[in-house]
Amino acid sequence: KSFCYRRLQYLSNKFQMHVLLNEMKELAAQKKVPHRDFYNIRKVDTHIHASSCMNQKHLLRFIKRAMKKHLDEIVHVEKGKEQTLKEVFETMNLTAYDLSVDTLDVHADRNTFHRFDKFNAKYNPIGESILREIFIKTDNRVSGKYFAHIIKEVMADLEESKYQNAELRLSIYGRSRDEWDKLARWAVSHRVHSNNVRWLVQVPRLFDIYRTKKQLANFQEMLENIFLPLYEATIHPAQHPELHLFLEHVDGFDSVDDESKPEHHIFNLDSPLPGNWVEEDNPPYSYYLYYMYANMTVLNHLRRKRGFHTFVLRPHCGEAGPIHHLVSGFM
Numbered sequence: 001k002s003f004c005y006r007r008l009q010y011l012s013n014k015f016q017m018h019v020l021l022n023e024m025k026e027l028a029a030q031k032k033v034p035h036r037d038f039y040n041i042r043k044v045d046t047h048i049h050a051s052s053c054m055n056q057k058h059l060l061r062f063i064k065r066a067m068k069k070h071l072d073e074i075v076h077v078e079k080g081k082e083q084t085l086k087e088v089f090e091t092m093n094l095t096a097y098d099l100s101v102d103t104l105d106v107h108a109d110r111n112t113f114h115r116f117d118k119f120n121a122k123y124n125p126i127g128e129s130i131l132r133e134i135f136i137k138t139d140n141r142v143s144g145k146y147f148a149h150i151i152k153e154v155m156a157d158l159e160e161s162k163y164q165n166a167e168l169r170l171s172i173y174g175r176s177r178d179e180w181d182k183l184a185r186w187a188v189s190h191r192v193h194s195n196n197v198r199w200l201v202q203v204p205r206l207f208d209i210y211r212t213k214k215q216l217a218n219f220q221e222m223l224e225n226i227f228l229p230l231y232e233a234t235i236h237p238a239q240h241p242e243l244h245l246f247l248e249h250v251d252g253f254d255s256v257d258d259e260s261k262p263e264h265h266i267f268n269l270d271s272p273l274p275g276n277w278v279e280e281d282n283p284p285y286s287y288y289l290y291y292m293y294a295n296m297t298v299l300n301h302l303r304r305k306r307g308f309h310t311f312v313l314r315p316h317c318g319e320a321g322p323i324h325h326l327v328s329g330f331m
Contacts, residue, residue, distance in 0.1 A: 042164075045164075047167070048168050050147075050151060050170050051136040053151065054153070062146070067089065070085055071084065072084050074141060075088060075140075076141055082141075088134070144190065148190030149190075158194065158196040158197065159194060164196065166197050167198050167200050168200070169200050169201070169254070170201055171201070173204060174226040175215050181229065183246070187242075188242045188246060189242075199249050199250045200314070201253050202254040203254070203292065205257035205282060205288050206282075207282055208281060217278065219274040219277035222274075223291055227295045230247070231299060234303050251311065254313075254314050254315055255316065259285065259316070259318075259321035261282070263285065267283075267287045271287060285317075286324065289329065
């Protein structure tokens with residue numbers, strides 16, 4: 001990390017020197033290019049969580065609009081009892097009048113993303129996880145309808161600006177085999193697509209939690225839940241039309257989690273194969289990355305052979321934790 005800091009400082013100062021020496025030349029060259037300036041060149045934001053792609057004011061307006069139009073719609077099930085949107089807000093003693101940017105209290109700022117493990121806690125509307133589930137989840141009682149609508153509004157804004165593009169992130173957890181089909185069904189049924197937006201799928205490294213809860217028998221099962229549906233959709237697209245269509249808008253994959261968490265194992269020749277990893281400890285970062293890369297390599301060869309576009313692996317690495325995470329990501 002010390003080396004990286006010094007390297008970044010060096011590059012920053014080198015750039016400042018370049019600006020001082022060449023700013024006027026570049027400005028003159030830019031003015032010679034017709035019909036082009038900063039506002040009408042294409043810009044792409046490559047790291048936006050879909051659940052935080054809207055600003056606070058946008059989310060607030062959307063929630064207020066939903067409270068006016070869909071008060072009696074059943075949106076949640078609490079202990080076997082169905083609740084309407086009106087009843088959910090009544091349990092929190094809130095009305096549309098009470099809502100403001102301050103009471104909404106969602107902060108998708110630099111402090112949120114510095115601590116991955118704190119993201120969910122900080123990005124809960126009004127501090128209530130139930131509202132996060134209702135408004136910014138794809139798999140809920142209303143089949144992700146509200147989430148789809150607000151993302152489509154964001155997409156419409158991007159299309160109107162014409163030159164702004166975004167790569168929104170959705171999560172696949174690997175807990176069950178039907179996750180991909182559910183996500184694809186949500187995207188296709190609600191027509192959540194745009195020429196200005198592509199998806200990037202992130203896979204949280206949470207095997208230890210799923211194993212502790214007995215949701216998975218071994219690491220192999222998690223890999224199969226993530227990749228087998230993709231192989232099947234590539235080989236037999238007609239049998240998985242929604243997933244095949246959704247994958248046309250997916251650019252690649254990311255591996256995410258809090259990198260500062262201690263690792264109890266070292267990935268080497270003696271490490272168990274995924275089918276034999278039955279411990280409740282989480283596999284190390286390099287273990288996750290190796291098997292994601294291996295599966296994606298095979299998948300990309302298959303997709304290239306079938307005439308489909310391929311995916312890239314763009315893992316988070318180096319934000320925190322050991323230096324070898326950077327090495328693993330580079331390799």
